[in-house]
Amino acid sequence: MGLKVNTKLLRQLLVGFIREEVYKVGVRKAVLGLSGGIDSALVAFLAAEALGARNVHAFVMPYRTSSPESEAHALVAAEQLGIHCQVVEITSMVEAYFSRYPDADNMRRGNKMARERMTILYDHSAALSALVLGTSNKTELLLGYGTLFGDMASALNPIGDIYKTQVWQLSEEMGVPREIIEKQPSADLWAGQTDEQELGFTYREVDELLYHMVDLRMSHEELVSNGFDAGFINTIYRKIQNSHFKRRLPVIAKVSNRTIDRDFRYSRDWGK
Amino acid sequence: MDFTVALAQIKPKLGCLAENCEMICSAVERGISEGVGLVVFPELALSGYFLRDLVPEVALRVDSPHLARLLDLSRHVDIAVGFVEASADYRFFNSALYLSEGEIRHRHRKVYLPTYGLFDEQRYFARGESLRAFDTKFARMGLLICEDMWHLSAPYVLAMDGATTLICLSSSPGRGISEDESLGSTVAWQKLTSTTAMFLNSRIIYCNRVGYEDGVNFWGGSEIVSPSGSVVARGKIFDEDYLVGVLDEGALRRERIFSPMMRDESLPITMNELRRIEKERSR
Known part of the structure; x- marks a missing residue:
């Protein structure tokens, strides 16, 4: 047991997931944002295999501070797959808004960018009769390293149960371009930003801990005796706890006998 | 006697009784046209799982029109199928029926309703209260539903009751990816069917479904396992399939001569010890 996975089996499972869950809804197509990073590139590769390249619509949505290399990588991935690809720059929309709030910090600006991109994807979802594919991996989802109703919004997420280190493994299997696999992961909100620098630990370190903590359900004592630093364990535990709201639906005040999601419980694939 | 069984490894639609009934009837009709003796379906084949x-x-209700159609078809081929059963007092069971010659030969209500991890069955279903073997024109059989198989006592009781063929209807969610060739759930089930067959010198007919419900996959891999524990036929992993295999009476007879564990099994010792344990636990 461990983080290493049989990538052929995983590929088959995730391709099947996209195909069946898209077709079930009665559509044939998917849209996704292509950032130039590995997560969205991997989802594009899975979607192209599941639905056929001509049924996948990618949107590259740079802001003026986005690295030009990101856009170039996104286009390389789209071209290799032969999927539809459009560049929709979000600078004007985001600037128009922040001209009212010039003092807004990087976090507000980053969130706004992520949500701007979400509205573009959902607009094309309606225009194309296509489902929005999510590109958040399990590491990001557990740490809350994403924007609620922004990059975390989607209809289907094929990679939400695989850690970043598993994203790397599967990307090798799928043939994602080398330059995308090998570069430093980055949210690309400002120049020189990298995930690992911002988070303060590497994905390999945190994935190893998350796997033992979440998947194997080891206690704090067991984690320590397995060589994990107690401070690191506490930091990550708090991050998971404090970001839990991002992984849940909005909380509804209960007044009736049958409240949505609490005692009104149906699967989403109800009737499908 | 030798007989041919078809395992319909289908993909039911969640909550769509009419469509699933069509799917099931067409698999039964295929079985009739191909001359098989028994067609087996997964757990909750008529309704879907989650x-x-x-x-x-x-x-x-057991007298519903959907089941009447299957009963009618069972005049030509035996059928084992899973569905949600409503009792007269409005309890709901995760049930399986064995239909033959236009009649319900046996009804099994799932005893072990998993309520852990991704499972939540005990919340919605009432628990079955019995495990009984029954006679068919082919062999004495027992019906189990998915989690029932994971309780050693359930197949044991059926085998002690004379069953030589155990039919297990399943909706097993695929999970546990690792470096292995198969998912953890696949590996575990394959060990279980083979080991149970060996322990009880009995054949196992295991029918699992495929498809996805809310992102959860069902991995298929339906099996016919001989009383020696070897796999006679195995269905596709993840994909729909229609698996046909022959259950050979000679293989059962020979295995029971080679490994007569069921003959030698001591009911009195087992009963004495279980009664003692029951008494001690109730103190």
Whole structure:
């Protein structure tokens, strides 16, 4: 047991997931944002295999501070797959808004960018009769390293149960371009930003801990005796706890006998 | 006697009784046209698995029209099928029927309702209270539903009751990816069917479904396992399949001569010890 996975089996499972869950809804197509990073590139590769390249619509949505290399990588991935690809720059929309709030910090600006991109994807979802594919991996989802109703919004997420280190493994299997696999992961909100620098630990370190903590359900004592630093364990535990709201639906005040999601419980694939 | 069984490894639609009934009837008709003796379907084949609050909506009384159609078809071929059963006092069971010659030969209500991890069955279903073997024109058989198989006592009781063929209807969610060739759930089930067959010198007919419900996959891999524990036929992993295999009476006879564990099994010792344990636990 461990983080290493049989990538052929995983590929088959995730391709099947996209195909069946898209077709079930009665559509044939998917849209996704292509950032130039590995997560969205991997989802594009899975979607192209599941639905056929001509049924996948990618949107590259740079802001003026986005690295030009990101856009170039996104286009390389789209071209290799032969999927539809459009560049929709979000600078004007985001600037128009922040001209009212010039003092807004990087976090507000980053969130706004992520949500701007979400509205573009959902607009094309309606225009194309296509489902929005999510590109958040399990590491990001557990740490809350994403924007609620922004990059975390989607209809289907094929990679939400695989850690970043598993994203790397599967990307090798799928043939994602080398330059995308090998570069430093980055949210690309400002120049020189990298995930690992911002988070303060590497994905390999945190994935190893998350796997033992979440998947194997080891206690704090067991984690320590397995060589994990107690401070690191506490930091990550708090991050998971404090970001839990991002992984849940909005909380509804209960007044009736049958409240949505609490005692009104149906699967989403109800009737499908 | 030798007989041919078809395992319909289907992909039921969640909560769609009419469509699933069509799917099931066409698999039964295929079985009839190909001359098989028995067609087996997965757990909750008529309704789909993650029903949650849909349970009362898709529940059927045993005299319902959907089942009447299957009963009618059972005049030509035996059928084992899973569905949500509504009792007269409005309890709902995760049930399986064995239909033959236009009649319900046996009804099994799932005893072990998993309520852990991704499972929530005890919340929605009432628990079955019995495990009984029954006679068919082919062999004495026992019906189990998925989690029932994971309780050693359930197949044991059926085998002690004379069953030589155990039919297990399943909706097993695929999970546990690792470096292995197969998912953890696949590896575990394959060990279980083979080991149970060996322990009880009995054949196992295991029918699992495929498809996805809310992102959860069902991995298929339906099996016919001989009494020696070897796999006679195995269905596709993840994909729909229609698996046909022959259950050879000679293989059962020979295995029971080579490994007569069921002959030598001591009911009195087992009963004495279980009674003692029951008494000690109730103190």
